[in-house]
Amino acid sequence: MDMFNKDKNSSNMETKRFLEFKLGDESYAVGLLKVREVITPPEVTAIPKAQPYVCGLINLRGTVLTVIDLRKKLGIRPGQDASQNAVIIFDLDERLVGVVVDSIQKVLNIDETKIKPVPDSDGQGMAHILGILHHEEKLTMWLDPKSLLDGSAPLKVAA
């Protein structure tokens, strides 16, 4: 019946797709559908007197958008090797935002059963984490780009 989803035939479990990337030495992931594209870091135009985590403006095929350094925002020390750096363009309800990351890892297919809830903790960063992805004996934080980038209140504290 479902001719479009042939690979799903053996399992009736839902799988979700994520894009895994690194901020410093830490692994994070975001829902793949939130990602418009990934580009190599372009030249940015600085925005004077902006928040320190705002890298500046770029021109993505005629659209001007802001690029943000999530590492600065979350207080993560950048990795040594910048050669693998990339910018993920997020599509957040009609608005595009670029985010600099240390490197892109891969696309993850994860069973819903392997997505664990966030442990109860009052750590500030937890506010933007939707869950924890358990795969290949590893744990990856599932980030919510919208709450992270929409400039909600806890962010400014984190910066």
Added chain:
Amino acid sequence: MDDFEIELKHDFLQEARELLQNTEQSFLELEKDPSNKTLIDAIFRFAHNLKGTSRAVGFGQIAELTHRAENLLLEIKQEKIFATDLIVSTLLLFNDKVREMIDGLEENLDAVFDCEQLMKDLDAIIAGEAAAPVATPAAASFEPEVEVEVEAKSVESFEEPQVETVAQAVVHKLPEKKEVKKEPRKDDETLRVSLNRLEVLNNLVGELVIIQSVVESALGKSGELKTARSLGKLCKDIQDLSMSLRMVPVGPSFQKLARIVRDTSKLLNKKVDLRLIGEDTEIDKTVAESLGDPLVHIIRNAIDHGLETPAERIAAGKPEEGVVEVMAFHEGNFLVIQITDDGKGINGSKLIEKARAKGIIPDSMNLTEQQAIELIFHAGFSTKEVVSEVSGRGVGMDVVKTNIEQLGGEVKVRSKLGSGSCFRLMLPLTLAIIDGMLIKAGGQQLVVPKGQVQEVIRLEENMITQMTGRRPYMNLRNTIIPVFYLEEDWGSVATGEKANIAMIVRHNDQSFAIGITDIMRQQQVVVKPPTKEILNKQGVMGTTILGDGKPSLIIDLINLYSRKLRQEMNNDSMVQAA
């Protein structure tokens, strides 16, 4: 309600809103020409259409109200009732009411409205009680109407009711014929495209032009310049075309005026002939939308303050009917709208008196006639002794001026006592492109709107006077003006570069200088919205992409400095040297 139904309802509302614009126009024409058959037919068709579709999508109240109006229109159509002024007034009220309902429904699809009174009025006219359309209860003898009400509630679709009186059958059968033969949609030749898509198209075309210039410079070396140039021409043509897609005629903004003129002149018992010229003149959609309010204000003023009463006009040897002319035309990169009346003109000396009494100008100050007339643009200035219902509610021409200036335009006035006044609005054809100056300050390239810069001067060492703890100032042709440095407010790094150049900006009769490092060039730039991260930063007008493909910020100098200036002026009132 499922998504499909909601979408259907919203589609209906949008369509109905457009239809209403046309009907208002038709009602007004009907008033002038009450026996025009084709006009009445057109209005009747509209009402019938509205009734049918509104019922089909489930807006029972609109359907019910429209049904009453349709009945009345049928009587007019069959020449049983003559469309008097009073009837047209009621129909206009009906038009307003439906618009109000549409507005309300757009906010809340389940909104309920009070239209009892209007329905009664409409019924009363049909029942022949047109003399007193206010608060006349429907006559008891009016049996068929009651029946229709029941029908309106019980029948959901277009189906005709089963039981009908003979009279009712006429009302319904007639329109049914038209329903079978589907009317061709009038807007066949146009296509509605969302503004968002146009923006994307413009972005992409802008990018195409940039890449083309890169290709051209690369190909130039290999001798293939001719091909590159023809590609360039093609790109330019495509860009012009894609920019022009945002342009709409000013006509719809003008059409609203007819109604305003009618209502205002009736209220004031003045006779007005409104002449609209150049309705096809095109302007950017965004500008067109913000044009309505200022126009309405000026027109109201012209009728209220400008035109005399019929008696006064005859005494002055003028025709009884006053003329208000609204003319639109292009002039360079501007759309000009000229509003001329043949009224009594603006009395300059009266304005001076008033301004003195209100303390707006000092007693000792002498003004030329033109300066006196321009006092009407001063905030808090209303010359009418009595605040009337029509104009002079405290907000006045100063608001018009501010609104137009915010759009990057200009308002001018000329007036001759006894023979009339003329207001001239100059508006940029588009907000999407501005003439910019590419400047350098604090190690950063920025764009400022050229229109804000009055003049540019080279700064010499000794021109600026520093004072500890105060804003530095300079002497510009015997006027002391404050000096700001763009680097302090917008530099990305403290470069320590000297400010070599000062841009002189004038706002509200106050000039100030802004020191910058350099001016690179002047160029037209496409204004793009600021990204969310910089949206609320003071002084950001938008962003743009420069010829080399790099993004840049557009700085609104007036917005950035006027508040700062006012604060500092209050702190230490600057000495004005004579």
